[in-house]
Amino acid sequence: MEVTQVHMNGSLAEASYANNSLLQRKVISLTKPLRDEAITNLYCNTLPRSLAIADLGCSFGPNTMLVISEIIKGVEKLCQVHHHKSPEYKVFLNDLPGNDFNNVFKSLDTFKEKLRDEMETKIGPCYFYGVPGSFYGRIFPDNSLHFVHSSYSLQWLSKVPEGADNNKGNIYLTSTSPSNVIKAYYKQFRTDFSFFLRCRAKELVEGAQMILTLLGRKCDNPSSKECCYIWELMAMALNDMVLQGIINEEKINTFNIPNYYPSPSEVKLEVLNEGSFVINKLEVSEVNWNALDDCNAFDFESEMSESLRDDGYNMAQCIRAVAEPLLVSHFGEGVITEIFDRYRKILTDRMSKEKTKFTNLSILLTRKP
Template sequence: MSMANVLHMNGGMEETSYAMNSLLQRKGISTTLPITKEAIAELMCNSSVALGRLVIADLGCASGPNSLFLVSEVIKVAHKLSSEMGHESTDQFQIFLNDLPGNDFNNIFSSIQGFKEKTRKEMGSCPDSEPLIFITGVPGSFYERLFQTDSLHFIHSSYSVHWRSEVPRGLEENKGNIYMAKSSPQCVLEAYYKQFQTDFSSFLEHRAQELVTGGRMVLTFLGRRSAEPSAKECCYIWELMSMALNQMASEGLIDQEKLDSFNLPLFTPSAMEVEAEVQKQGSFAIEHLELWDMSWNAYEGEVDLPEALQDGGYNVSRCMKALFEPIIAHQFNPSREIIDEVFRRYGLLLSEWMAKERAVLVSLTVSLTKRR
């Protein structure tokens, strides 16, 4: 099943929207900012970006405050570096924000004017030297061509490239699971890996055509440390959701046949698997590649939290609902009450798990340079 018309986050600004439940992703972007800033600095030292124009694409931009957070940081650092290097000031920025057609682009567009004013103020620009910032929405799959040849200087993507273009074929034997699990047969693991190889190879090929020579790309996505695709570190979070859905199917609350055919369209690769695909495709040099951890609970370590946010399982469940509610709604066509019950049960299972173990999210960040 193609994901182009199904996969999107909850839109709007309501309590269950992605915009109101994306602190975890914000922390991920903040953690990788040093890598992004280093890539921008190296780009500007070794290319013609100093001529005053920088073209940026953010792939899988989603909606809400995160959509323009990274863009703001890149603009500020590029403007500052061009002055420090004695180059002509980089004062024109073309920003392309990409996501699938179902994304809430209107949420982003409504915030653009305020974003521009805030960014210019933070840069300390006087009216006569204010940078020109052009922002364009680009709906479409990043597993296809999105931009003109040799038109981009920098590409960024955070927590998007682990999504697959479609659910892998050949998962009929994965009943009882919604992703790879310890009980999944080998053919299921192979199908997921093959889909990753196909998708990531296409992604790299298209981006190689769109970036200028020497252009940079920084990608962050869910990953794993283990060589085992179904390792607990990357799969337990989905196994708990599977448990909640199976409970409800056994009670007749959701359709068992639909559950048996339900599998998530994602893959959490290892560093070795990412490196192998980059080398095989051949257009990019890896400048930096690392795995790093953070808690699935975005509020871990925060003080003076409301009582509800002190429950880590509740916090993770809210985040996951913002991500997965549209997919579950498409698969099962449930009532609002049933969807709420899915994530209530999921939150309880998460809380039980997190009382015993820390819920760790493994992320993989890779910084690449186009070399041909």
């Protein structure tokens, strides 16, 4: 499976990431205190006249510019308090080449106009750059970044681990996965995450701040229900289609999700082993699968209200927005609608009977001298 196939659904269609990213928005809101702390750290330690900010795995949607807006507003507020001149901002938006960069660029004028309207005083000039490419490699020059942010991207591996095809009937880790498959997933995570840290260590200046949020787990078992259940339920839908002759059994036996949900200790171990960063904070949080449990805080179109009440629909659309390109590349476009119709029914049933949550890991790092 090619890494370029791992991207969110583009455009503004019903199954697009832009229309199904409320869950990710809630997670971003949970990590605001970390970003506030990072902005203060950066300002107190080194505030350059030109501030370079990178969002890794930016995608396209209402969340794309949310963190960038917060960072700029936070820096401007500190500048006002300390009577300093505003810096200029260089904003780098990174994602894989399949990302909908065209719509990202089209949204920039509206974003800048809104940002100017929301600020009480004039802000420094803002320059935006699209940076297509995998963050599992070098994507910026040496010593060029001051603030790096990534949310809900680093659980994606650079590739399906070697040996994962031994995981028959599953599409991710489960309690029935062979031990060699579990070890292969962990090995791939260690390889990818350590390389990610080495690359960023070269690109960040001394004192630079980096906040990473990814799906993870609290327990020690990487095949526990806590982190694997969402894909286990999709495997149920796919296996039902195999039994009915809609999908070939070989297809599901050779399909594996390139994710890994680490524990806090696994993340900490890689950071310490790499050695270039100070761990300021490592936090664990949870969000319900039903992202609309706080729906009163958000505005929705009235005509969408009926479908939005269906927990299974919401979760199926959320997963479809992030996983459809992978499924299409492997199973073909003709069966996608049926896969997600079945998945929706399974999700609706399980979510009505169980408390279902995602576990998030958020880490704030400072680049060492």
